[in-house]
Amino acid sequence: MTPTTVNSQGISLQAYTLGDPKKTPVVLVHGYPDNHSVWQPVAQQLAKHYFVILYDVRGAGASQAPRAQADYRMKLLSADLLAVVDTLIPGRGFHLAGHDWGSIQSWESVTSEPLKSRILSYTTISGPCLDHMGHWMRERTLNLSASAKAKVFKQVLSSWYIGFFHLPVLAPSAWQGGLDKLWPQYLKHRENVAEPDANPTQGKDGKFGVQLYRANFRNKLINPEKRYANCPVQLIVPTRDNYVGTQLFEDLHLWVEELYRRDINANHWVPLSHPERIADWIHEFVSGVEKGTMSGALQHARVRPARSALPLNGKTAVVTGAGSGIGRATALR
Template identity: 50%
Template sequence: MRRGAVESWPTLLPTLINKLGYDRDTVEAREYTVSQQKTHWIISGDLLIHAVIEGDSKATPLVLVHGYPDNLQVWDQVTQRLKDRYLIIRYDVRGAGKSDKPSKTNSYKLPLLAKDLEAVVNALIPGRGFHLIAHDWGSIQCWESVTGNTLKDRILSYTSISGPCLDHVGWWIRNAVSSANLPKLKRMADQLAHSWYVFMFQIPVVPEAIWRIGLDKYWPDYLKKHEEISDATYHSSQRDDGQYGVKLYRANFVSRLLNPRIRIARCPVQVIVPKRDAYVRPQLMDGLSSWVADLKILAIDAPHWAPITQPERVAQAVSQFVTEHS
């Protein structure tokens, strides 16, 4: 197997075991009971993706995808509230957590991220339909699958939190500029101002250097002071989660915003809008109904990291939407 430029090389045995359809630790057939958590290594191209699955193997599957600069642990509290009723699948996206971390920016393009999701569901729930739930960059990348053809018959619904489709944003910007409408232009300018970090991440080397010289250690304090996450703690992958994840922005933002594609959702979509999100403003939902035939928008009183600060509300909204579309 060609590895490419990858930071780590997990042992081959778990990969072969997983490929044959067995659990990497106990080498027994995949059977799950409520509250158990099983770890898997999924082959996606020349990478290994780290995934965990828990809940009842016969229950409705939910796939939860995290954003930046997080890993699958961002869904811990939501998972605790849903695993008794559903089969919960979470994975570290490429560049984060325990998954492989490609060094090339082109390795983080949206179609490859969509391939990772496809690899995970094909390995863990082959042929089954599932409900997709995502936050931040997890949400941005999942729009690629929700508006694509590969999984259109398997994604039963999509709940998006604080992560728009970049193509939709590109059309939204074009519409605002071409309209010469002052209120629209002001709303666009407001969002661009809140997206300052996107522009900073386009600068080579600098964001990575900031993570390496200490932002990883400061990050829990930032979350406590600005995002209302009182129990934020340092985790060992934070530096790498931050410095590799900036490649997501470099690989996709400019190309998608300047050359947006026509992307129509293939399933019902629920957009949860945290009212106090400091990065993704509510106006990005303007005109979304043009791209989503079956759309529900739910505003909640929360800052950006709603899966952590409002896990009960998020879990409730997810469960209700899943019930409506099962």
């Protein structure tokens, strides 16, 4: 990999590239408590076909870690992505993929300018848009059906760690108290990652990364914005995800006009546990967008319209009634 230092509003970010710079760019954004290395097995496969860009988000890896909570707000994270692509592929369109918080923060860029018009496609893995999540929770909280309430309760149980991350001392201290040394074993036994590598910056990645939750969750969930994606979106859903419930994506068709959903029987850290499958799916999706013709498998994965209609970005989304307050599309996969 070729390293490049990028300046973003006074913050130093470390970016890395693989492959031929003349080829179509693909940008991969990592989550928490990771750094760019979580994408390395996937990136090495994609670099055979694309110019692959990775970077350590602020607070992680070799990138600078600001201490103020406000320095981890979503708009600044989106500005970091802009700085990376403007430095490495100025003026060019690119395909984007994110995992966990890399996916959560990338929704900001996918649904707003200045990057919205440059993002050619988006692959999202285990990282819902917080605004979409806010609307999802509001609809089901107001819904009187037992099934809607059960879905909210299930997600709250899965998201217990978010409350822990908001604790002022305990969460950062846990990483300094030995959690960083135990993390590879956690990935192996809990997440089925066969041979996780030790991460020399794991303590830093965990300590500062909790600010992502503190700076963004409360405002986004209480006052969610309407966020629509113009580009094709591939949703990869690990069905055994211990943190992000599959129910959080049942309304995504309301925000994405061209949506493809692919389920995988796996846990949360699929870039590490199933790198070849993830690389193949990203390649297949990017190739289809570039050619203007999707493969048979992706056509089968397209979220299909069904019965009744609801507005989508000034157009029409056709959905089924699912007893969830809004309803959901029928996904063929």
